[in-house]
Amino acid sequence: MYAIVEIAGQQFKVAKDQKVFVNRLATEEGKSVSFDNVLLIGDGDKVTIGAPAIDGAQVGAKVVKHLKGDKVIVFKKKRRKGYRVKNGHRQALTEITIESIVASGATKSAPKAKAAPKAKAAAPKAAPKAKASGKADDLKKVEGIGPKIAETLNAAGIVTFADLAKTDAAKISEIIADVRGNHVTDTWPAQAQLAADGKWDELKKWQDELDGGKA
Template sequence: MYAIVEIAGQQFKVAKDQKVFVHRLEEKEGAKVSFDKVLLLDDGKITIGAPVIENAVVTAKVLGHLKGDKVIVFKKKRRKGFKKKNGHRQYLSEIQIEGISTKAPAKKAAAKTEESKAEEKVAAKKVAPAKKTATKEAKAPAKKAAPKKAAPKAASKPAAKKPAAKKEESPKK
C-alpha cells in the first residue's frame, strides 16, 4: 500500500514505515503530524483524487530537524571577468510514515465544528463596532491664524560684475 501525498508544497510517494526528508516543518521533534492532501492511493486498487481524495489521511512522526548537503551555485561569464560563488544548505525535517488511512479521524471533524462556532461568535461581536470618543483637541475650537505681513523687500541691486582678469601673452620664440 502506498500513497502520493503533498507535504510542504512537494509531492512524495510514501509507504508505511518509510523515512522521508521534507522541507522544515514547524512541529517539534517527536510530534505526530497528519497530511490530508492525498493525491493518489493504492491499496489493491488505485484511487485518484480530483484534486485530492476526501477522507484520506497520511499520519507521520517527526524524527528530527537537520540541514541538507551544501549546494554550490557558481556563475561565470566568459571573457568578462565575472565570477560569483554562492552556497546554500536547505533546512529539512525527517519524518517517518506511521500509517495511511482512508477515513478521516473523528477528532479532526469535531475540532473543525468547535472552531467554526468560535469564529461565528467573534463575527457577531464585530458587527456592532463601538464609537470612538472625541479627543480634547477635536473639542477645542480651532484658532484662526492671523495672516502674516510680508516684510518689505530691500531694493536689490544687481551685483557689480568684476572685470575678468586678462591673460598676458608671452612672446613666441
C-alpha cells in the same frame, strides 16, 4: 498500502514505516503531524485517485529530527567581464516517519504540518567594478590590441593609456584570457606609457619594429 501525498509543497510516494526527508516543517521533533492533501492511495489492485485530493484520506507521520541537506555549490560567471561568484546552499529539511495511511473517515484532530518559512538565500554580490582613472583613450593604438581586446580591457576598468601602463603584462594576459588568439602582452605597458607621455614619434618608431606586440 501506499499513498501519494503533498507535503510542504512537494509530492511523495509513501508507505507505512517509511522515512521521508521533506522541506523544513514548523513542528517540534517528536510530535505527530498529519497531511490531508492525499492525491492517490493504492491498496493491492485497488487504486483510488483524488480530484485532486481524496476526501477523508489522511497520512499520519512523526517528526524525527530537523537537519540540513548536502551543500550545493552555485557558481556564476560572465565571460570577458571578470565576474565570478561562488555561493553555497544547504536546504533546511525535516526527517519524518510515516505512521499511518487512512483511506477515508480521517479525523481532523491532529495538527496539519506547515512548512517552515524558507530562509532567503543571500543574493550574490556583484564583483565591484574597477574605477576608471580618467577619460577613455583609444587602446587600439597599442600594437597588438584589437577592438575585442580593447573592449575586454575597458570592461575590466582599464580605459586609459595610464591604466594600461600601470598593469602588469601577466595580469593583462589573465584579463584577456577568453579572447580568441595568441596575444603577446609583454610590451603593452611600455607602449601605453609612451602614449600616456605623448611620445608618439618614439612609439611609432618602436611599433614599426614590433610584430603583433612582440619585439
